Amino acid sequence: MALPTAAKTSMLLGRCVPCLKQNASKFKIKRLELDTNLLMYFGKEEFVYAHDPNKICKTGDIVLIEQLPTKMTRLITHAVKKVVYPMGDITDPVTGKKVVAGKYRDFVDSVNKVYGEKEGAFKYDKAPPRGWQEDKKDFTHVQTYIKYHDSGKDDPYAV
Amino acid sequence: MNVLTSVRLGALTLKSARTYAFKSDLKIKWVRPEKIPCIKPEKSGDLEAMMKIDLSQPQLPFRGSKELETADETVKKLFSLEYAPRRKLTQVYGYEMKQLVKRHEFDTGSVEVQIARWTAIIRAYQDLMEKFPRNKVMKVVLKEMIDRRKKKLKYLRRWDYKRFEWLLEALKIVYKPPPDHFHWITRKESLRKLTNNYCEDIRQRRLDEYKQLLQNEQPVFLQEKIRALEFIRNEQRECGVEVTVTDEEVEAVRKQLKELEEQRKSEEE
Incomplete structure (x- = not known):
């Protein structure tokens, strides 16, 4: 049975993608679609804009979004409900501990303690919140493009 | 038609x-943008070149050697970086880079250290490529290493965002995600984009001008509004009909006018 399209579903889980809009975020929603000829499901990506006045969603976050009773604009059809998984700062839902790749943060820290922590090493507790390198060294919050014109000015988003 | x-x-x-x-x-x-080779620092995202290393210090394996400390000047000189092959210099540079990001003294395999090691090699090779631009083997190795570093940075971003940002700052690397899709740069498409930008600029400028015009008219309009509201209120009172204009309404407009004037003053100063 074919699923209703993403725009018609009341609640969705999407991945935030770069978006220039002031009060909205863009989400990539991946769902499986049945090919009736092959009787096989194939991944299909749809893009949805959700109202996000405080811009709490950052690129890469997995966010729960909810359909608005009435469309806000032609594009904005949903509202952000909750950031489920912030990117690069995962909490294990079973134990409630922070996770890095395949290990718990506590475990990594305790191993470091055994060897003796270094002075200038990275400290998770003292690190500033995500986004302090935005527009400086980290350009993942914008959609980059291939440089097409040499205007003589600095073009930070061109690759 | x-x-x-x-x-x-x-x-x-x-x-x-x-x-x-x-x-x-x-x-x-x-203007067609000039092609920048992928091995150049502008493309690879290295903000710093290989740092200057004091050549009078001993090679890395002989650091802290007591025998070398007591040896005479000639021996010290022979064991210094000055008379060593270049790879010994790169070795020291790699060591210094790794020292910046190590989790503990014996850390050799963490992601940060890996990236720091590659960064050191990349910067040393970029320096060498300037001298020997026809060395194809080095060029290939360099390109592969840049790509590998970028891939690892991508993973690190997904695993631990705060560490990723800290590492970019520590090693002075810029991370730009790849564009959505690849396409060749053509004159026609570029001109289309430029024309779009041009039109967008005009539109924005005119909108701003119009906004400015309306804002300039605001104080006069508000004064007129206060006068009109007061007039209506007085007329309604005199004629004995229901008064529809409340005092709060007039006060609100007065307050708005006052705020606007204060804002103007602060802007002028």
């Missing part, structure tokens, strides 16, 4: 017809 009229009216209006040979008369000049 457009084509027909323009042809009839002669050369003057020919430009308005968007035929197959349409040529924009906008003063937009397109």
Whole structure:
């Protein structure tokens, strides 16, 4: 049975993608679609804009979004409900501990303690919140493009 | 229709017809961006070149050697970086880079250390490539290493965002995600984009101008509004009909006017 399209579903889980809009975020929603000829499901990506006045969603976050009773604009059809998984700062839902790749943060820290922590090493507790390198060294919050014109000015988003 | 009229009216209006040979008369000049090789620091995202290392210090394996400390000047010189092959210099540089990000003294395999090691090699090779631009083997190794570092940075970003940002700052690397899709740069498409930007600029400028115009009229309008509201209120009172204009309404407009004037003053100062 074919699923209703993403725009018609009341609640969705999407991945935030770069978006220039002031009060909205863009989400990539991946769902499986049945090919009736092959009787096989194939991944299909749809893009949805959700109202996000405080811009709490950052690129890469997995966010729960909810359909608005009435469309806000032609594009904005949903509202952000909750950031489920912030990117690069995962909490294990079973134990409630922070996770890095395949290990718990506590475990990594305790191993470091055994060897003796270094002075200038990275400290998770003292690190500033995500986004302090935005527009400086980290350009993942914008959609980059291939440089097409040499205007003589600095073009930070061109690759 | 457009084509027909323009042809009839002669050369003057020919430009308005968007035929197959349409040529924009906008003063937009397109400059094809120069190709930057992928191994250059601008592309690889290295903000710093290889640092200057004191050549009088001993090679890395002989650091802290007691025998070398007591040896005479000639031996010290022979064991210094000055008389060592270049790879010994790179070795020291790699060590210094790793020292910046190590989790503990014996850390050799964490992601940060890996990236720091590659960064050191990349910067040393970039330096060498300037001297020997025809060394293809080195070029390939360098490109592969840059790609590998970028891939690892991508993973690190997904695993631990705060560490990723800290590492970018510590090693002075810029991380740019790849564009959505690849396409060759053509004159036509670039001109289209430039024309779009040009039109967008005009639109924005006119909107701003109009906004400014309306804002300049605001104080006069508000004064007029206060006067009109007061007049209506007085008339309604005198005629003995229901008063629809409340005092709060007039006060709100007065407050708005006052705020606006104060804002203007602070802007002027």
